[in-house]
Amino acid sequence: MNTLVDGVAQDHIAVRDRGLAYGDGVFRTLRCEQGRLLAWPRHYAKLQADCAALGIVCPEAALLLADLAQLAPASAAVKIIITRGVSARGYACDPSASPTRIVQVAPLPDYPDSLRTEGVQLRLCAWPLSIQPGLAGIKHLNRLDQVMARREWQDASIFDGLMCNARGELVEGVMTNLYLLQGNALYTHPLADCGVAGAMRGLVLELAAGMGVQICQQAFGADRLAQVDALLLSNSLAGVLPVRQCGAQSWHNFDLAQQLHAALLEQARKESIPCCPV
Amino acid sequence: MNTLVDGVAQDHIAVRDRGLAYGDGVFRTLRCEQGRLLAWPRHYAKLQADCAALGIVCPEAALLLADLAQLAPASAAVKIIITRGVSARGYACDPSASPTRIVQVAPLPDYPDSLRTEGVQLRLCAWPLSIQPGLAGIKHLNRLDQVMARREWQDASIFDGLMCNARGELVEGVMTNLYLLQGNALYTHPLADCGVAGAMRGLVLELAAGMGVQICQQAFGADRLAQVDALLLSNSLAGVLPVRQCGAQSWHNFDLAQQLHAALLEQARKESIPCCPV
Numbered sequence: 001m002n003t004l005v006d007g008v009a010q011d012h013i014a015v016r017d018r019g020l021a022y023g024d025g026v027f028r029t030l031r032c033e034q035g036r037l038l039a040w041p042r043h044y045a046k047l048q049a050d051c052a053a054l055g056i057v058c059p060e061a062a063l064l065l066a067d068l069a070q071l072a073p074a075s076a077a078v079k080i081i082i083t084r085g086v087s088a089r090g091y092a093c094d095p096s097a098s099p100t101r102i103v104q105v106a107p108l109p110d111y112p113d114s115l116r117t118e119g120v121q122l123r124l125c126a127w128p129l130s131i132q133p134g135l136a137g138i139k140h141l142n143r144l145d146q147v148m149a150r151r152e153w154q155d156a157s158i159f160d161g162l163m164c165n166a167r168g169e170l171v172e173g174v175m176t177n178l179y180l181l182q183g184n185a186l187y188t189h190p191l192a193d194c195g196v197a198g199a200m201r202g203l204v205l206e207l208a209a210g211m212g213v214q215i216c217q218q219a220f221g222a223d224r225l226a227q228v229d230a231l232l233l234s235n236s237l238a239g240v241l242p243v244r245q246c247g248a249q250s251w252h253n254f255d256l257a258q259q260l261h262a263a264l265l266e267q268a269r270k271e272s273i274p275c276c277p278v
Numbered sequence: 279m280n281t282l283v284d285g286v287a288q289d290h291i292a293v294r295d296r297g298l299a300y301g302d303g304v305f306r307t308l309r310c311e312q313g314r315l316l317a318w319p320r321h322y323a324k325l326q327a328d329c330a331a332l333g334i335v336c337p338e339a340a341l342l343l344a345d346l347a348q349l350a351p352a353s354a355a356v357k358i359i360i361t362r363g364v365s366a367r368g369y370a371c372d373p374s375a376s377p378t379r380i381v382q383v384a385p386l387p388d389y390p391d392s393l394r395t396e397g398v399q400l401r402l403c404a405w406p407l408s409i410q411p412g413l414a415g416i417k418h419l420n421r422l423d424q425v426m427a428r429r430e431w432q433d434a435s436i437f438d439g440l441m442c443n444a445r446g447e448l449v450e451g452v453m454t455n456l457y458l459l460q461g462n463a464l465y466t467h468p469l470a471d472c473g474v475a476g477a478m479r480g481l482v483l484e485l486a487a488g489m490g491v492q493i494c495q496q497a498f499g500a501d502r503l504a505q506v507d508a509l510l511l512s513n514s515l516a517g518v519l520p521v522r523q524c525g526a527q528s529w530h531n532f533d534l535a536q537q538l539h540a541a542l543l544e545q546a547r548k549e550s551i552p553c554c555p556v
Contacts, residue, residue: 003293003294005293010293011292011293011294012290012291012292012293013290013291013293013298014289014290015281015283015288015289015290015291015380015382016281016289016382017298018425019298020291020295020297020298020359020361020419021305021359021419021421022301022419022420022421022422022424022425023300023301023419023420023421023422024421024422024425027299054422054425054426055429077367079367081298081299083298084425088384089355089357089382089384089387090387090453091421091424091425091427091428091452091453092428093425093428093429102293104293104294104367106366106367109367109368127412128410128411128412130408130409130410130413131408131409131410131444132406132408132409132423132444133406133444134405134406134423134426135408135422135423135426140422141298141299141300141301141422142300142301142420142421142422143299143300143301143302143369143420144300144301144302144332144413144418144419144420145410145412145413146300146369147296147300147302147332147362147369147371148332148412148413149369150369150370150371151333151371166409166410166411166471174369175368175369193444
C-alpha cells in the first residue's frame with residue numbers, strides 16, 4: 001500500500017492525531033480504473049459535506065489531486081482520510097490545529113463477474129447500528145458498529161452483512177447501501193438517525209428514478225425481506241450488486257441490479273477525472 | 279508529552295492502525311501522583327473488560343507497568359490506548375493482527391482548589407449521546423459525540439457540559455460521570471444503552487453506599503435538575519467535584535461531594551502502585 005500524509009510519502013501518523021484519539025475525522029473510498037478516479041466530483045462534494053458537518057476544514061480538491069498524481073495509481077482502491085489534526089490531551093480542539101490529510105492506494109478487491117451474474121449471499125447481523133441523528137449519513141471514523149458486525153462471520157462466501165438499528169429497522173450493509181425492489185418501487189432507509197449515505201447511493205437513486213422506478217425512502221423491518229422481489233447493494237468499489245440469498249430468503253430477479261450497475265458505471269466514468277499526470 | 283508505542287519511545291503509529299481507520303480500540307486516563315498510579319487494579323480491570331467487550335486481546339498488566347516504569351512520571355495524566363492493531367483495507371480483522379499498545383504521559387490538568395470549595399459551572403449540551411446498547415459503558419475510541427459536544431462552548435469558566443441521549447435522558451458530562459443528590463438518594467443514569475461507565479463511577483457508588491446514601495441507577499430528564507439538592511461529577515483526574523451552577527439552576531450543598539472526594543482519594547491511594555522503578 002502506498003500512502004501520503006499531508007503530501008509526504010510516509011506510513012505513519014502522529015500518535016496525538018485526533019483521528020486516533022477520538023475517531024475525529026471522515027473518509028472516502030473511491031474506485032480508480034485506468035488512472036481515472038470514478039465519480040470524483042460526487043466524492044469530493046460528499047467529503048466537503050462530511051467535513052462541514054463535523055466542523056473540519058476540508059482540504060482543497062487540488063491538494064488531494066496532487067497527492068493522487070504523486071501516487072499515480074492505475075487501477076486501485078483509493079482511500080482518503082481527513083482528520084481534525086493533532087491536538088493536546090482532552091476533547092477540546094486546538095483552534096490552530098490543521099487537518100491531517102491521508103491518501104492511500106491499495107489493490108482493488110477481487111470481485112468476480114459471478115457476483116453480478118449469480119448475485120451475492122448476505123447474512124443478517126445481530127449487532128445494532130447506533131441511533132445518532134447528529135452523525136447520521138456522515139462517513140466518519142467512528143466505525144465500531146461496522147467492525148463489530150463484521151466480526152460476526154468468517155465464511156468467505158458471505159459478501160456482506162445486513163444491519164438493523166436498535167429500533168429493528170433494516171438500514172444497510174456493513175460496507176454497502178441497501179435497496180429493496182417491490183413491484184416498481186425501490187425502498188431504502190432514509191438514514192435520518194443512523195447509517196452512511198454513500199456517494200453511490202445518491203447516484204443509484206437518481207438513475208433508478210430516471211428509469212421510471214419509484215423511489216421510497218422509508219423505514220422497514222427485516223421481515224420485509226420476505227415480501228420483496230429483489231435486493232440490491234451498492235458501494236463505490238463494487239458498483240451495484242444483486243442479492244441471491246440472505247438467510248432463508250432467496251431472490252432470482254437480478255435485472256434491475258444489472259441495469260443500474262451498467263448505468264452507474266457509465267455515469268461514474270463520465271464523471272471521472274485523471275488521477276495521474278496525463 | 280512522552281509516548282511509548284508497543285514499549286518503544288515514538289510519537290507516531292502506523293497509518294494502517296485500526297485505531298485510526300475505525301476508532302477500533304479502547305482507552306484509559308489515570309492519575310499518577312508522586313510516582314504512583316492511583317486505583318490501578320480498578321483501571322486495569324476496566325481496561326480488560328472493555329477489551330473483552332470488543333474482542334481485543336488486552337496486554338498483560340506487567341507490559342503496561344514496564345512501559346510506565348520506562349516513562350517514569352512523577353505527577354502526570356497517564357493515557358493508555360489499546361487498538362486492535364494494524365490490518366489491511368476493510369472492516370474484517372486480520373486474525374493474526376496483534377493489538378497496538380500506546381502509553382502517554384502528559385502534565386496533570388490545573389484544577390485549583392476553588393473548584394472543590396466553590397463548585398464548578400456546567401452547561402447543557404445540545405449534541406445528543408448515541409443510543410447503542412452494544413457499546414454502552416465501554417471507553418472506546420469512537421468519541422465523536424464528546425468531540426462535537428465539547429465544540430459547543432469556548433468559555434473557560436465552564437468546566438464541563440452535560441449530555442442527554444436522543445431520548446432526552448440526562449446521562450453524563452462530556453468528560454465526567456454525573457450524580458444527582460435528592461434527599462438521601464444519589465441518582466445516576468444506568469448506562470445500559472449509552473454513556474461511559476468510568477472507573478471512578480464504581481468507586482463513587484461504593485463509597486456513597488458505605489456512607490449510608492441510597493444508590494438509584496435510573497433514567498431521568500434534564501428537568502430533574504430543578505428538583506435536586508446537589509449535583510456531583512467524577513472522573514479519574516479530578517476525583518469528585520461539586521457543581522455550583524448549570525444554566526439557570528444553582529446549588530450550594532457541596533458536603534457530599536467533598537466527603538466523597540476525600541474518601542475516593544484515600545481509597546485510590548490505597549489501591550495505588552508505584553509506576554516508576556522504586
